[in-house]
Structure formats: structure tokens, C-alpha cells
Amino acid sequence: MSRFGPLPWGRLRQVSAIVWSAAGSLAAWWWLLFCQGFFWRTDVRLPPSRDPGTWPSVCVVVPARDEAAVLPASLPSLLAQDYPGRAEVFLVDDGSTDGTGELARELADRHGGLPLTVGSPGEPPAGWTGKLWAVRHGMGLARARDPEYLLLTDADIAHAPDSLRRLVAAARTGGFDIVSQMARLRVASLWERLVVPAFVYFFAQLYPFRRIGREGTRTAAAAGGCVLLRAEAAERARVPDAIRGAVIDDVALARAVKRSGGRVWLGLADRVDSVRPYPRLRDLWRMVSRSAYAQLRHSPVLLAGTVAGLVLVYLVPPVAVVAGAVTGSGAAVVLGAAAWLVMSGTYVPMLRYCRQPLWLAPLLPFTAFLYLLMTVDSAVQHRRGRGAAWKGRTYARPDAVPDEG
Structure with missing residues (x-):
């Protein structure tokens, strides 16, 4: 009543x-x-670590397509890494039309720091996403240096000077094959305030960070903006060839490594930031x-x-x-x-x-x-056959993340 x-x-x-x-x-x-x-807790940060006796060699691979707008805010932070071991940066210019490759060379000449190599893989063959084809090319260039670790990071990600040092120390101390950090995303416009924190919140709800780092669990994920990957684990998991068509490549990468017996850790970043703006709802919607x-x-x-x-x-x-x-x-x-x-x-x-x-x-x-x-x-x-579209490329029917269930 x-x-x-x-x-x-x-x-x-x-x-x-x-x-x-x-x-x-x-x-x-x-x-x-x-x-x-x-999942709702935000205290999963880089685990406690100690400096290794000998710092392993690292190659940083940066796939970049039409990134001239953000590169001045991100690339110098990689070149300025305060890393005690041998490290160098490989930027892969994935068919850019805005002078990304030339700008990268100019920034390296201006700022100095870690050695920079700029390469270009050409258009991806059928079955490959552009980003993973670029990553494959970058890993191929890095292979000649025989690094122990690869840092896969996006062109819009800015790293604090000690970022690489802390990632390697955490991987060595914890015995992880992947140490990944969810970069702190830019939140400035009204739509970014409404949508961006929820993006990380929903991701953590799908892939609780605590479960990812726990041995014996199937939950695996990484954040593509910052992934430190042990080179031997990449070879064992046949990365990136095994995930060449994955649109959600970071989750696919973590699953492949964990399925091959590797250990994965993912948490929130304090000193790794995305500088890419998404000021309009349309930009966030497309993402x-x-x-x-x-x-x-x-x-x-x-x-x-x-x-x-x-x-x-x-x-x-x-x-x-x-x-x-x-x-x-x-x-x-x-x-x-x-x-x-x-x-x-x-x-x-x-x-x-x-x-x-x-x-x-x-x-x-x-x-x-x-x-x-x-x-x-x-x-x-x-359903209309448009599939995933990004940076001028459309994948008519992209492969889903393998065994996502």
C-alpha cells in the first residue's frame, strides 16, 4: 500500500x-x-624492490604513427632516463604523414641522452595490426643488441627519470617476466573528468590487479603504455607473432606470456603519465x-x-x-x-x-x-564491416583477444 x-x-x-x-x-x-x-582499491603500485648487482641491458621500443603533436612532451623523457645499465631507444615510425620520424631525430639531437634509432617497417601485411607490426620491427632492431629486457611504451607516454630503473628493479626482485604500469591518464576537460577515471576503474573491475600478480591464477592483463618485458619470455611466448591480429594487444600480450609459464604484474603508476588529450566526447568515444x-x-x-x-x-x-x-x-x-x-x-x-x-x-x-x-x-x-579504426587504418574484422573467457 x-x-x-x-x-x-x-x-x-x-x-x-x-x-x-x-x-x-x-x-x-x-x-x-x-x-x-x-578491484576498487588503488594501492597496487610497484612492489618493493632492490637494485640488482649488475643492471641488465634494456631496449625501449616505441611504435609511433602521426605522433608529432605529443612527441615533444614524451620522447625527451625516455632519452633522459637515469639508468645505470646499457639502454637505448628504438622509435618505429609507422607510416606517419606528420613528420614523426624527423621530429624524433631532431629531439634526440637537441636533448641528447640515450641513443635513438628511428626505423620504419612499411605497411603491415594482412592479419597484422599496425601497432603490433611496428612493435615486431622494433623488437627485430633491438635483437641485434641482445637485451635482457624490452620496454614497450607508447609515443604519448612520459616517464619520470627513474622510471626504467624502478621497473627493472621490480622485475628482477619479484622474478616477473612482465612489469606493467597503467599510466596516469590526462584528466583536464569536462568529458575527461567524466569518462577517463571510469576507464581505469572498469578495466580494474575486469582485470583485478591483485589477481594478475598472484601465481596460479588465470587472470592476466597489461597496460600497453608501459610494459617491461623480459626478452626470453617474449621468445618463449612467440610475441608479437602469436598475437599479431589482436586489437587489445596489451591484454593479449600478458595472456600469451602467462600462458607460456611467465609471471605478470600490473599496477597503477605514480610517475608514468599519458600526455595525449581527449578534450571532446567524440575523441573518448572513438578510443x-x-x-x-x-x-x-x-x-x-x-x-x-x-x-x-x-x-x-x-x-x-x-x-x-x-x-x-x-x-x-x-x-x-x-x-x-x-x-x-x-x-x-x-x-x-x-x-x-x-x-x-x-x-x-x-x-x-x-x-x-x-x-x-x-x-x-x-x-x-x-556488423557494418567497419571494425576497429585508428589513425587512418580500419580493420574489417579484427581478431579478438585469444581465449578471453
């Missing part, structure tokens, strides 16, 4: 559906809170939608399940609060508000990590709705 009198049977059924949906959402949030690897359906292995069933899950977990709580207030259902209001509160609470640590105001936390349902639309749009584009 509402405060306006008895509810008709049809309306009572609607209220019951809202209450049960809100209860299901709250139950899902309690499970996520305690049983999904504490997410280009690979969202590949993440679901191009499966309509997984797409439907993902949409249903996003609705239940993120959209039901605010809808239940509003619907409960309108219908006079206190149970719907209480259950929806409780789920919304837990949701917002799990988002607060990520907002703090991204140095964003905490009032953004209750807006997570709106951001989740945007991601839902981006995912559906990714599937629509795939």
Missing part, C-alpha cells in the same frame, strides 16, 4: 519488479565489493568503441550479457530511487540508494588517484550509460 491508498495489481507488479531489481543490484555490489579482487566489441570476442551473446550487466549494476540503483519515490515504495528507495552508495564508495579511491573532485562519484551511472552506448556502437560498426 502506498500513502495514496491501495495500489492496482499491475502497478504492484511494477513496484515488485523495481524492488527485486534493486535488491539484485545491491547483491551484485556486495559481491563486487568483496569477491572481485578488491573506447574501437576495441569494445573485440573485448567481447565479437559475440552477440556476450554483448547482450554485458548490456544486461551494466543495466543491473549501474543503472538500476538510480532508477530504483526515482521510481520508488514516485510510487511510494520505500523498499525500492532504500535498496536503490544502498546500491548507489556502495557504487559511489568504490569509485572514490579512483577519483582520488586521478586527482578529481569526489562529487563525480554519484555520476558514475551516467558514465556507465555512456560506456554502454559506446559498446553497442562498437558492435554496430563491426
